[in-house]
Amino acid sequence: xxxRNNNPQDLIVxxxxxxxxxxxxxxxxxxxxxxxxxxxxxxxxxxxxxxxxTFPVSQNGNLTMTMFYAGNSGGSFKVKVTGSAGGESEVxxxxxxxxxxxxxxxxxxxxxx
Amino acid sequence: MKIKTNIFLAIGILVCSAPLTRAxxxxxxxxxxxxxxxxxxxxxxxxxxxxxxAQANLIRNQQFTELRRTSLFSxxxxxxxxxxxRYVTKIEEARVDKQVGTSANSSGTTSLVAKxxxxxxxxxxxxxxxxxxxxxxxxxxxxxxxxxxxxxxxDKGFIESYDDDDPTTKVLRRFSFGASFxxxxxxxxxxxxxxxxxxxxxxxxxxxxxxxxxxxxxxxKKWERLISNQGQAFTANESEILKFFDDSMPEYDPQLGxxxxxxxxxxxxxxxxxxxKVLREQFGxxxxxxxxxxxxxxxxxxxxxxxxxxxxxxxxxxxxxANGPIVAFEYTNNRPGNQPNxxxxxLIGEFSPFNxxxxxTTNASFSTFSTKPTGVTRSARDFQxxxxxxxxxxxxxxTGPFVFTFSGKYQHxxxxxTTTGTTPTTLEKGNIGIGQFKFTIPVKGSGVKIxxxxxxxxxxxxxxxxxxxxxxxxxxxxxxxxxKLKP
Numbered sequence: 001x002x003x004r005n006n007n008p009q010d011l012i013v014x015x016x017x018x019x020x021x022x023x024x025x026x027x028x029x030x031x032x033x034x035x036x037x038x039x040x041x042x043x044x045x046x047x048x049x050x051x052x053x054t055f056p057v058s059q060n061g062n063l064t065m066t067m068f069y070a071g072n073s074g075g076s077f078k079v080k081v082t083g084s085a086g087g088e089s090e091v092x093x094x095x096x097x098x099x100x101x102x103x104x105x106x107x108x109x110x111x112x113x
Numbered sequence: 114m115k116i117k118t119n120i121f122l123a124i125g126i127l128v129c130s131a132p133l134t135r136a137x138x139x140x141x142x143x144x145x146x147x148x149x150x151x152x153x154x155x156x157x158x159x160x161x162x163x164x165x166x167a168q169a170n171l172i173r174n175q176q177f178t179e180l181r182r183t184s185l186f187s188x189x190x191x192x193x194x195x196x197x198x199r200y201v202t203k204i205e206e207a208r209v210d211k212q213v214g215t216s217a218n219s220s221g222t223t224s225l226v227a228k229x230x231x232x233x234x235x236x237x238x239x240x241x242x243x244x245x246x247x248x249x250x251x252x253x254x255x256x257x258x259x260x261x262x263x264x265x266x267x268d269k270g271f272i273e274s275y276d277d278d279d280p281t282t283k284v285l286r287r288f289s290f291g292a293s294f295x296x297x298x299x300x301x302x303x304x305x306x307x308x309x310x311x312x313x314x315x316x317x318x319x320x321x322x323x324x325x326x327x328x329x330x331x332x333x334k335k336w337e338r339l340i341s342n343q344g345q346a347f348t349a350n351e352s353e354i355l356k357f358f359d360d361s362m363p364e365y366d367p368q369l370g371x372x373x374x375x376x377x378x379x380x381x382x383x384x385x386x387x388x389x390k391v392l393r394e395q396f397g398x399x400x401x402x403x404x405x406x407x408x409x410x411x412x413x414x415x416x417x418x419x420x421x422x423x424x425x426x427x428x429x430x431x432x433x434x435a436n437g438p439i440v441a442f443e444y445t446n447n448r449p450g451n452q453p454n455x456x457x458x459x460l461i462g463e464f465s466p467f468n469x470x471x472x473x474t475t476n477a478s479f480s481t482f483s484t485k486p487t488g489v490t491r492s493a494r495d496f497q498x499x500x501x502x503x504x505x506x507x508x509x510x511x512t513g514p515f516v517f518t519f520s521g522k523y524q525h526x527x528x529x530x531t532t533t534g535t536t537p538t539t540l541e542k543g544n545i546g547i548g549q550f551k552f553t554i555p556v557k558g559s560g561v562k563i564x565x566x567x568x569x570x571x572x573x574x575x576x577x578x579x580x581x582x583x584x585x586x587x588x589x590x591x592x593x594x595x596x597k598l599k600p
Contacts, residue, residue, distance in 0.1 A: 006170075009180040024274040027260065031278060031333065032340040039353035046341045050276060060361060064183055064352035068340055070327040078274075091181075102143065102427065103344070105183040105351050109359065 001083025004111075008089040011081065013057050015112045018084040021065065022052040028075030028095065030068040037063050057110050066105040069095050081108065140195075140420050144188040148396065151177065151185060152389045159385035169381045177377050179358040186358065187351045191417040193400040194410060251303075252313060256291035278328060287320040298450055316445035324437025325463075327430075331437075335430055343423035350416035357409050368403050375399070436469035438462065446483070451532040452540070454483040455494045472503040489528045497524045518551040518566075546571045 001017065004010040013019065023033065026049055035044040035053050038061055044053050055063065069075040075095035082088045093104060158171050179186045260277050277286055292315040296303060299310040324331060356364040358373060376395035383391040405413065445457040459478035466473050480494040501520035523546055530540040551566035566584045 005174045007174045007178070007180065009178075010174075023276075026276045026278070028277065030328065030336050030340065032337055032344070034340060034345045034348040036345070036349040036352040039349055039356070041346065041349040046337075046345050050279070062352060062355065062359070062362075064348055064355065066184075066344060066348040066351070068336075068344060102424070103184065105187070105348060107180045107183045107352065107355055109180055109361075111361070 001081070001085065001087035001089070003089050008081070008091050009106060009108050011083075011089060011108060011110045012113050013083055013110055014085050016056055016058055017112070018054055018056050019063075019108075019110060020052050020054045020082050020084070021063070021108070022080050022082070023049045023067070023077060024080045025076065025078035025092070027077075028070050028073075029077060030070050032068065034066045035063060036065075037061055057112050059112050061110045061112075063108045063110065064105055065108075066103050068103045072102075077104075139424060140188060140191055140417055143420065143424065144185070144192045144396075147182070147185040147188055148392060151182060152392060155380060155388050155392075156385050159388065172381050173377050177380055179355050179373070183351050183355060187347075187354045187413075187416055188420070189396045189400055190354060190405070190409075190413050191420070193396070193403075194405060194413045195417065251296045252293050253296060254291055254293045256289060258289040259285040286326075287323065289318045291316045291318070295450070310450075312448055313450065314445055314447045316443055318441055318443040320439065320441045322438065322440040325434060325439050327434045329434075329437070332430065332434060339423065339426050339430065343419050343426065347416055347419040347423060350412055350419060353412050354409065354416060357406070364408075366406055366409065372400060372403050432469065436465035438464050447480075451534045452530055453486045455480045456483060470504070472505075474501040474503070475499070486530060489530070491527060493527045494530070495524055495526045497522060499523070514555060516551075516553040518549070518553065520549045520551070522547045544571075 001014075001019065002012045004012055011019070021035075023029075029049055031048055032046050033049045033053075034046045037043050037055060044055055044063075047053055049067070053065070055061075065079075067077055073095060076093065078090060078092040080088060080090050091106065095104075154176050155172060158168050158176065161168070163171075175181060260282060276282065293313045294311040295313040296306075296311060298313070299306055299308050320326075323329065327336075353364075356362040357366040358369050359365055360370055372395075376392075376399065379391050379395060380388060439462070441461045443457075443459040443461060445459065446454065447457060448454045457478050457480045459476055462475045464473045464475075465471065476497065476499045479496045481492045482489070482494050485492055499520065499522035501518060504517045506515045506517055523544065525544055526540060526542045528542050532538050532540070547568060547570040549566055549568045551564055554563045554565070555561075556563065563585070568584065
């Protein structure tokens, strides 16, 4: 797995490589995290934050994940993405006190090449 | 008797007229907050001193992208797609159970009763005036908890992984600690040095029972249900929405692609001071000018409904959480300077009577001398019982939460205690009764609150005569102040 344009969320993988998303640091997050691959309402679906989410990439795909803050400040996270053929990427963020959005979603664009 | 009756009548009226303390969130407020997050991050890049190319690359490829700002892009489309006047920004509730001032026993406090929760990272407070003691001073209080330290270490890269919901950190999360410094003491009175002479108290607190933590196991099933239903539904909506921004997808909409490219260019060209204005233009009139494809419009409408439903149910669940009881134990080592050091063991409770429209805090404490003073035969110093009723008032959305507070305290001192220094005085054994009315005025959006209080007592600790006294203080919440300075 490699990143494109130094963007940790824009990933190039080998065909059928498995991608694993793990939340390695978490403060002030609720237990459940939701995932949707290419707009699916059920796959990979909601999972506990301490359970990595693994999915195979047979072609281009987009995985959206949402984490939910428990309170109005002090939340933070670090997400690590690893490919079964090697390589890793990281995304992190904090919840500002005066911009207290209550959930945070972002997307991983994965291209099998 | 007549005065007592009038006081209770006044409290009854205030409680009955107090509004709910939490303004309901909606998609408009969520969008505003996400936008502020992007403004903060782009402004940081622009002020970083990096080359123009490096800044442009970071903005275009990492910060202002639909990959990183999935929530913002989806929320922005929903707000732009809705009638212009549908979403009005509302503000956050302010918690009244967050104590940033010094504890009730320290010099310079405007609080009679200790509160059971502390700011997540660091609380800092300076208050002027005195209630229980005959001297006045300036006290600086620091409060923190182990999770704040673990998080800070993690952010600095010293810890590879942490989760504040794992069994160990769950226990640590229930601990907090604090230290107060009296800046009128030491070699440089009036200057905060943090020296041992200025240390006036330190404490350790443990939450025995905290049903105001949203992650308490009692709420787990309710969160799971909410996230698995509405949360999963809007995540799927977002995943679909972003396909229209992605030129590698069949759903790609060139109009949206062109909007994003132009918006990125405008933000890259903007000065740091202008970032917010430019982003508001782009997510406002510019995005509103894009005609959405019908299939995208349907997804955006579904997203809007799912997010609003999520926020509504989340707000209701948090209201339930906010009314949960808390019981905490606090140990404080008091170092008054002019009298013997003593330890205080305090059981603190907080409850929400009147259907959550008021906040009742109770304390029951017992103090013992660290070292028995000369002439005193027993280690017990005193015991205290106190209560405080906080009633939020006014229109929270427009002004922030004004809080009316009534508190009372009874203290029994077991032995006469003589102070040291050039003019020794004696704290006579016996009973002390203190009452206080306090009105706290918030300075909106600044983290500053101004408490005005009137205190009346049958005697103070050192002067055996009844007394009425007024205090004005100022309290800072560093969590809020830091957030304005944080890169």
